[in-house]
Amino acid sequence: MNMLMERLSLSKPVVQAPMAGGLATPQLAAAVSNQGGLGGLASGYLTPEELKRQIEETKKLTEAPFQVNLFIPEKRETVSDEQLAAWQKKLPLSQPLAPMSTEEEDWSDFYEKIDIIFKANLSVCSFTFGLPPLDAVKKLKGRNCCLIGTAVSVEEAILLEERGMDFIVVQGSEAGGHRGAFLPTKGEGSVGLMALIPQVTDHVSIPVIAAGGIFDKRGVKAAFALGAEGVQLGTSFLTCKESGASPLYKQKLLEAIETDTRLTKLFSGKPARGIVNQWMKDRQNDEQDTLPYPYQNTLTKSMRKKAQLEKNPDNMSLWCGQGVRAAARETTVKELFEQLIPATVI
Amino acid sequence: MNMLMERLSLSKPVVQAPMAGGLATPQLAAAVSNQGGLGGLASGYLTPEELKRQIEETKKLTEAPFQVNLFIPEKRETVSDEQLAAWQKKLPLSQPLAPMSTEEEDWSDFYEKIDIIFKANLSVCSFTFGLPPLDAVKKLKGRNCCLIGTAVSVEEAILLEERGMDFIVVQGSEAGGHRGAFLPTKGEGSVGLMALIPQVTDHVSIPVIAAGGIFDKRGVKAAFALGAEGVQLGTSFLTCKESGASPLYKQKLLEAIETDTRLTKLFSGKPARGIVNQWMKDRQNDEQDTLPYPYQNTLTKSMRKKAQLEKNPDNMSLWCGQGVRAAARETTVKELFEQLIPATVI
Numbered sequence: 296m297n298m299l300m301e302r303l304s305l306s307k308p309v310v311q312a313p314m315a316g317g318l319a320t321p322q323l324a325a326a327v328s329n330q331g332g333l334g335g336l337a338s339g340y341l342t343p344e345e346l347k348r349q350i351e352e353t354k355k356l357t358e359a360p361f362q363v364n365l366f367i368p369e370k371r372e373t374v375s376d377e378q379l380a381a382w383q384k385k386l387p388l389s390q391p392l393a394p395m396s397t398e399e400e401d402w403s404d405f406y407e408k409i410d411i412i413f414k415a416n417l418s419v420c421s422f423t424f425g426l427p428p429l430d431a432v433k434k435l436k437g438r439n440c441c442l443i444g445t446a447v448s449v450e451e452a453i454l455l456e457e458r459g460m461d462f463i464v465v466q467g468s469e470a471g472g473h474r475g476a477f478l479p480t481k482g483e484g485s486v487g488l489m490a491l492i493p494q495v496t497d498h499v500s501i502p503v504i505a506a507g508g509i510f511d512k513r514g515v516k517a518a519f520a521l522g523a524e525g526v527q528l529g530t531s532f533l534t535c536k537e538s539g540a541s542p543l544y545k546q547k548l549l550e551a552i553e554t555d556t557r558l559t560k561l562f563s564g565k566p567a568r569g570i571v572n573q574w575m576k577d578r579q580n581d582e583q584d585t586l587p588y589p590y591q592n593t594l595t596k597s598m599r600k601k602a603q604l605e606k607n608p609d610n611m612s613l614w615c616g617q618g619v620r621a622a623a624r625e626t627t628v629k630e631l632f633e634q635l636i637p638a639t640v641i
Numbered sequence: 642m643n644m645l646m647e648r649l650s651l652s653k654p655v656v657q658a659p660m661a662g663g664l665a666t667p668q669l670a671a672a673v674s675n676q677g678g679l680g681g682l683a684s685g686y687l688t689p690e691e692l693k694r695q696i697e698e699t700k701k702l703t704e705a706p707f708q709v710n711l712f713i714p715e716k717r718e719t720v721s722d723e724q725l726a727a728w729q730k731k732l733p734l735s736q737p738l739a740p741m742s743t744e745e746e747d748w749s750d751f752y753e754k755i756d757i758i759f760k761a762n763l764s765v766c767s768f769t770f771g772l773p774p775l776d777a778v779k780k781l782k783g784r785n786c787c788l789i790g791t792a793v794s795v796e797e798a799i800l801l802e803e804r805g806m807d808f809i810v811v812q813g814s815e816a817g818g819h820r821g822a823f824l825p826t827k828g829e830g831s832v833g834l835m836a837l838i839p840q841v842t843d844h845v846s847i848p849v850i851a852a853g854g855i856f857d858k859r860g861v862k863a864a865f866a867l868g869a870e871g872v873q874l875g876t877s878f879l880t881c882k883e884s885g886a887s888p889l890y891k892q893k894l895l896e897a898i899e900t901d902t903r904l905t906k907l908f909s910g911k912p913a914r915g916i917v918n919q920w921m922k923d924r925q926n927d928e929q930d931t932l933p934y935p936y937q938n939t940l941t942k943s944m945r946k947k948a949q950l951e952k953n954p955d956n957m958s959l960w961c962g963q964g965v966r967a968a969a970r971e972t973t974v975k976e977l978f979e980q981l982i983p984a985t986v987i
Binding site for chain 2 (some may be wrong): 406440447450467481482486488490491494508509510511514517518520552553554555558570571580583617620621
């Protein structure tokens with residue numbers, strides 16, 4: 296019996312990565328859930344009001360379960376005016392940056408979103424960048440909402456299980472977009488799924504969802520062989536008709552090969568995997584001097600917005616996983632699902 | 642039918658990584674071959690005479706096939722006296738460095754080794770860091786010697802197939818030790834096996850051996866699901882009784898976890914994965930200023946030798962893959978093989 300499918304009433308053990316920044320649209324989430332997988336919305340960059348609207352919209356498009364992903368607020372580091380000024384000079388912008396608030400992390404937004412999810416009676420909620428607070432866990436579990444945490448190491452997975460998660464998305468180094476990491480590491484905080492999944496499943500008892508570099512039947516079968524009970528895909532969904540990725544971004548994904556990406560902190564201050572573009576090349580030597588999240592993110596926001604408007608891929612974030620050569624296909628969610636499920640897995 | 646096992650008369654589709662630097666001893670290679678896998682010697686840092694002796698010693702210990710690995714010589718870049726002097730200051734050594742030869746790459750050593758392999762009538766020869774020259778390929782194939790190339794990307798695999806290789810070791814980012822890469826890439830030259838194997842097998846027709854992060858039945862099964870016909874293991878063999886790793890190095894491997902490693906060019910000038918130690922921490926900011934291979938390697942040689950003698954892990958290279966938490970076990974080659982082969986694979 297597959298626990299993930301059982302608990303979430305899925306017919307396919309496939310989760311659509313809840314990609315922030317307008318990529319995981321209600322249309323995409325609903326299309327995935329309508330295929331029997333788990334579609335999802337990303338609330339990380341949304342206001343509570345926007346999240347509420349997106350949930351309502353998704354509910355109009357599907358009766359199947361879908362998830363909402365939340366970012367865990369973090370303690371903010373201090374950033375000096377000099378550091379901000381130094382970056383101001385490095386940005387391809389004419390107007391000066393607005394002053395940035397350097398106050399403590401804001402939990403009110405987080406709890407407002409928890410309340411929205413609670414009231415919408417959603418059956419799944421996931422978290423990235425840390426451990427959800429106990430009161431939020433208790434509140435959602437009281438309404439039988441399944442909770443999914445995100446881990447990039449054995450230690451993170453153990454803490455998430457202790458915190459009461461029902462499932463863990465184990466994110467391999469292959470994955471596109473932000474690393475969900477929340478613990479410091481001695482070496483690289485990105486481990487390939489081949490090594491990571493069996494090491495994690497040896498240390499936790501809740502089911503694991505493998506994320507990173509999976510794009511067809513072979514990866515699904517491999518993930519299950521390693522001990523996972525589900526897979527999460529991002530890049531493959533980005534080039535689907537239903538995704539919110541711009542035509543230019545989709546084009547860049549369709550052209551990319553497996554060695555075109557790298558991890559960078561330049562866009563947000565947190566490591567994330569994307570296609571190497573001009574901005575990443577130009578600012579490569581500043582990689583160690585990026586401001587901590589969320590400052591770097593706020594800093595580059597107008598550059599990215601402008602690039603989007605001007606259809607200029609040089610200054611956009613082009614998040615992308617290492618499976619991109621095969622994962623990026625012009626397709627629909629329905630067609631993608633047909634290629635995903637091997638007969639022998641479930 | 643498994644082509645790898647068929648061609649090399651193996652009873653297990655398992656290759657022991659031919660690890661240079663005294664790690665892959667004749668005892669280790671023979672123990673692996675005697676278990677029905679493919680044992681191997683690493684000639685990269687050996688003189689032709691040393692290689693000859695090791696082959697003779699291995700032949701006394703096994704009648705089964707084993708391989709010898711060769712490094713492909715590379716065109717040397719120019720290094721200035723100033724660059725050498727700058728590094729001299731950064732090394733924890735009292736005596737001055739010997740002057741380094743900056744002459745062209747030396748192919749005579751390579752061809753002497755090819756001749757030794759030819760005369761010893763070995764049935765397998767593998768190559769790292771590039772494409773073997775056509776005359777060497779022709780010579781060895783004329784004696785029915787199977788050739789194995791090493792690739793980290795689809796493009797490298799395609800070139801190796803065109804060059805006449807019989808098999809390709811596809812090295813994932815999880816792998817310990819040196820990256821076998823030989824082509825420049827736009828992004829990272831290290832891709833996780835989950836994404837890499839199916840993308841490679843979509844573009845070549847010769848069988849692929851998966852290397853990186855594999856340590857038990859689960860990884861073997863996953864590698865086959867992804868399209869590989871064999872697996873190559875390194876870290877798991879290092880902690881075997883038969884390996885040439887020092888007791889201190891073995892101890893460090895037994896203590897390490899999956900996030901303790903990173904890629905570094907500090908030891909040799911080429912990226913390699915090892916456990917982060919004091920030298921890697923202290924010199925982290927010099928990562929971009931390492932001298933090209935083989936200069937950096939020659940540069941750090943006496944430091945590493947001294948560290949070995951003084952049993953000081955701070956200045957040793959502690960090559961290690963991302964599966965280390967589970968891969969490092971105090972065991973014998975025979976016991977390791979018992980854990981490797983799932984009933985359903987072959």
